[in-house]
Amino acid sequence: MSLLHGIIPPVPTILTSDFHFDRTGQARLLDRLIASGVNGVLMLGSGGEFCHLSAEMRCEVTEFAISHVAGRVPVLVGIGAPGTLETIDLGRHAQKAGATAVLVVNPYYVHLSERNLRLHYEQVAHALDLPVMIYNFPALTGQDMSAETVTALTRACENIVGMKDTVPEIAHTRQILLEVRQARPDFMVFPGFDEQILTGLALGVNGAIPAISNFAPQIVCGLYAAWQAGDFPKAVAMHRAIAALAPIYDIETPFFAVIKEAIRLTGLDISTAVMPPARPLSPEARAQVSQILKAAHLL
Numbered sequence: 001m002s003l004l005h006g007i008i009p010p011v012p013t014i015l016t017s018d019f020h021f022d023r024t025g026q027a028r029l030l031d032r033l034i035a036s037g038v039n040g041v042l043m044l045g046s047g048g049e050f051c052h053l054s055a056e057m058r059c060e061v062t063e064f065a066i067s068h069v070a071g072r073v074p075v076l077v078g079i080g081a082p083g084t085l086e087t088i089d090l091g092r093h094a095q096k097a098g099a100t101a102v103l104v105v106n107p108y109y110v111h112l113s114e115r116n117l118r119l120h121y122e123q124v125a126h127a128l129d130l131p132v133m134i135y136n137f138p139a140l141t142g143q144d145m146s147a148e149t150v151t152a153l154t155r156a157c158e159n160i161v162g163m164k165d166t167v168p169e170i171a172h173t174r175q176i177l178l179e180v181r182q183a184r185p186d187f188m189v190f191p192g193f194d195e196q197i198l199t200g201l202a203l204g205v206n207g208a209i210p211a212i213s214n215f216a217p218q219i220v221c222g223l224y225a226a227w228q229a230g231d232f233p234k235a236v237a238m239h240r241a242i243a244a245l246a247p248i249y250d251i252e253t254p255f256f257a258v259i260k261e262a263i264r265l266t267g268l269d270i271s272t273a274v275m276p277p278a279r280p281l282s283p284e285a286r287a288q289v290s291q292i293l294k295a296a297h298l299l
Contacts, residue, residue, distance in 0.1 A: 002188050003131060003161065004074055004101065005206045006039025007221045009213040010047040012260050013061055015273040021060050025270040027068050029214070032268055034072050036217035039207060039224075041069065044078035045103060046137065046166075047211045049256055052275040055086070059093050066098045080105030080135060084120050088127045101131035103164060106141040114149060118156075125157035132159050137166040137192065144172075147179040154184040164209050166192025174203050194220070195246055198239040201227045211255070212245050215262040216298055219245075245296055251288045257281045261289045266298055 011033065014025035033041060043065045044050040044058055053061070066075050077099040079090035084107070091102050104124055106117065125132045134153070138144040145163070153160050163180075165173045173191055180187045181204075191200040194210040197220070213220040223238035248262060249255045257280055260272040274280065281289070293299045 002186065002206050004040055004076065004133075004188055004190075007207055007213050007217070007224050008040040008042050008074075008076060008190070008209045009033055009038055009217070010042045010045035010209055010211055011065075012214060012256065012263070013044065013048045013050075013053065013275075014260075014270050015049075015275060016271060017273050019273065019275055021057055021064070022271050022273075023064055026061070026064060028268055029263065029270060030065065030068055033214070033217060034069070037221045037225075038073060038213060038217055039221075040074040040076060040100070041065070042076045042078065042103065042209055045135075045164075045209070046078075046105075046140070047214075047256065047259060048078065049275050049278065050078050050080065052278065055090065058090060059097075062094050062099065063097045074100035076101050076103055076133065078103045078105070078135070079124075080107075082107050082109050084123050087120075087124050091124060091128045091130075091132075095128055095130045099130060101133055101161070102128065103133045103135045105135035105137060106143050106145065108141040111143055114146075117143065117145075118149060118152060121153050121160065122156055125153075125160050128159065130159065131161040132157070133188070134160065134163040135166070136163060139166075139168075147175045150176060151180050151183050154180060154187060161186070162188030162190070162206070164190045164192050168193065170196050170199050170203070173200060173205065177204050194242050195239075197223055197242065198227070198235060201235075210242075211259050212242060212248075214259055215266045215293075216242075216245060216296070219296075241296060245292060248289060248292050251285050252279075252281060254278050258285070258289055261286055262293060265290055265293055 136145040226234035
C-alpha cells in the first residue's frame, strides 16, 4: 500500500464570524470525516482557503490538525506560496509539526520558465526531509506541469513522491501515470475533480482528493471501497451519484462557502464563515445547495 491512498478530503478551514480559526468546529469536522472512513485529510488545500490566510493562521491550522488527528489518518498539508522561500518556511513548519507529507502548488501570479519551475520544486524538496506532493492546478496558477517536467523532478528529488492533478482533461492524468511511472513506478497520482474518480481508478490512480467527500463521504468512500472489492456495478452507481452532486460547485465562485453550507446541512454544527474576498452565500444560493442535497437524498 502506498504512503497515501484512497479518499483524502481537502478539508475546509473552519472560521469564526470574526475571521479567526475555529478550533471547535475544525475538530468536529475532522472527527466526523475520520469516523466516516476517509483514508487521510488534506489541510490547507484550495478548499482550505490557504490563499486567503496569513502565514500565522496557516501554521495554527497545521499544528492543530496534526495534533487533533493524532495519527488516526495521514495528514497532508498544503504549503504552496508564490515564493520559494515562503514555501520552504511553511514546509519546515509542517515537517516539525508532524505532517505525513506536504502538497506544493505551482508558484502563482508570475509565469516561470520550465527551468525556473523545476528549480522551485527542487529547492523545496531538497530543503525538506518528508515526502513532497506536486499540486497541478493550471486553471488557477496559469501554468501546467507536463509529464516531462514531473519525470525530471522525480529523478532529481527522491522525496517528490506524488501529484494531485486538478485538470479537466483525464488524458493529462493518464499521461502522468504512463510516463512518470516509467521512471518511478511508486509515484502516487490523485485526480482533483470528483467526476474523474472512477475513470482514474480504472487508469491506475491511488485514490482521489475530492471536495464532495467533506459532506458526502459515504458516497465517495463507497465508490473507492466498491472498486477495491471489485463491485463495479456499485462503483458505477456511486459515480453517478457524485456526478449528480457536481453542479454544487457552480453555485458560487469560489465554492468555499458552498462546501461549508453542505457540511452544515448534512448535520454538522459548524460556522460557514469564509475569509474575504470570498463571501457568505446569499439565501438563494443556500436554497440551491439544499435543493441539490435533497435530490441526492443527503438530507
